[in-house]
Amino acid sequence: MRQPILSTSRLTRQFGGLTAVDNVSIDVDPGTVQCIIGPNGAGKSTLLNMLCGTLQPSSGQILYDGKSLLGRRLHEIARLGIARKFQVPTVFNSLTVEENLILAGTINPQGSSRDVDEALAMIELREVAQLKAEFLAHGQRQWLEIGMALMTKPRLLLLDEPTAGMTSDETAKTASLIRGLLGQVTVLAIEHDIHFIRALNCYTIVMHQGRILASGSFDAIEHNETVRDVYLGRQ
Numbered sequence: 001m002r003q004p005i006l007s008t009s010r011l012t013r014q015f016g017g018l019t020a021v022d023n024v025s026i027d028v029d030p031g032t033v034q035c036i037i038g039p040n041g042a043g044k045s046t047l048l049n050m051l052c053g054t055l056q057p058s059s060g061q062i063l064y065d066g067k068s069l070l071g072r073r074l075h076e077i078a079r080l081g082i083a084r085k086f087q088v089p090t091v092f093n094s095l096t097v098e099e100n101l102i103l104a105g106t107i108n109p110q111g112s113s114r115d116v117d118e119a120l121a122m123i124e125l126r127e128v129a130q131l132k133a134e135f136l137a138h139g140q141r142q143w144l145e146i147g148m149a150l151m152t153k154p155r156l157l158l159l160d161e162p163t164a165g166m167t168s169d170e171t172a173k174t175a176s177l178i179r180g181l182l183g184q185v186t187v188l189a190i191e192h193d194i195h196f197i198r199a200l201n202c203y204t205i206v207m208h209q210g211r212i213l214a215s216g217s218f219d220a221i222e223h224n225e226t227v228r229d230v231y232l233g234r235q
Contacts, residue, residue, distance in 0.1 A: 005030040011060035020046040022210035033187040038207035053077045083154035093134035104148035123147040139170035159189035175199035
């Protein structure tokens with residue numbers, strides 16, 4: 001049995017009298033894509049913030065490759081091979097698409113011009129490689145940030161609502177992009193767009209009121225009566 005690349009054990013985060021994340025235990029196998037869904041206030045973003053080190057848990061454990069992430073600084077976590085894409089794209093508007101990728105790649109001394117070409121092909125922005133980021137459409141800015149994260153050569157990529165504000169066509173394209181990472185990079189994504197999750201057709205975790213409500217294949221989640229009642233709704 002393979003050791004999970006990421007696992008949490010009874011992870012909890014409290015804000016005063018509010019328990020935002022309550023005894024959450026998950027395992028993420030290397031090379032897989034997993035998604036976390038749930039209604040607003042379910043604790044998804046708080047969980048992601050703890051995984052990437054911007055929040056420390058009140059209790060519980062986070063293991064990456066079997067080693068604790070607790071107390072590590074953000075740059076230490078990044079150097080371990082964990083990258084995060086935020087919900088609002090963070091790119092350098094005054095730089096071209098290519099320059100953004102090159103700059104992101106400087107974090108990894110093993111980077112090369114070939115990596116830039118591969119990233120441009122993967123995010124399908126080769127035709128606008130010399131365009132400044134400020135002129136990109138919203139979806140293109142999202143893809144550029146994914147490309148920048150990939151330029152750091154992460155082993156684990158954390159995505160915070162990667163399709164927020166996208167059209168249906170852009171959402172489908174993003175799902176295709178992420179499916180292309182299977183076996184290469186481990187991906188854990190937080191999302192609201194059910195069409196996106198359905199297109200990924202991956203292992204899915206449902207959070208509700210800070211706890212894990214259900215987990216399994218998307219087909220199982222989609223037909224889970226409790227999940228339908230609290231989140232997906234009934235057709």
